[in-house]
Amino acid sequence: MSGPWQALRALRLRLFGPAKELVGTDQFGNKYYRVPKHETRAGQIIPEKRFVEAINRQAYQYEMGDFPAEWEAWIRKKRTDPPTIEEILKNENYREEMKQKIKDVAEKDKLLQAKEYEEGLVAAPVHTHVKGHASAPYYGKKEPSQDPTSTASTFQPGSWMPPGSGSSHKK
Helix, strand or coil, X not given: CCHHHHHHHHHHHHHHCCCCEEEEEXXXXXXXXXXXXEECCCCCEECCEEEEECCCCCHHHCCCCCCCHHHHHHHCCCCCCCCCHHHHHHHHHHHHHHHHHHXXXXXXXXXXXXXXXXXXXXXXXXXXXXXXXXXCCCCXXXXXXXXXXXXCCCCCCCXXXXXXXXXXXXX
């Protein structure tokens, strides 16, 4: 590369920073980029930035699971190297196997519980009907309120006394 082109490249890097580099794509077509660590013309050091350009998506349309967990970990800098397609597919197969195993174990457990209920080894779950809350002593009962009941037009300062205070007035 000749001298003037190197100077122009150096000037562009100082003014605008380095260009984004395509790091990889996932099975959905999303593209993952990085902008390497660089120094601005004022001497400020800008750390590496990682981001994704989602295919056919707006920023407000992101949902959990739109990006593979491996790429998400790379973007959040939880891992240094970007994932490979083989790694993503291997982990996806593993997750599917685990889902199937969980489903099988849940079915087995349900059958075992039903058998234990039939044999009388375990008491069947009791279905209770809860009315109110245990901490509410007067739930459902009509109790007279001891709160003041005056209105703004008939209010007399000092006319109401809290219950249990008696007639003694400390001044």
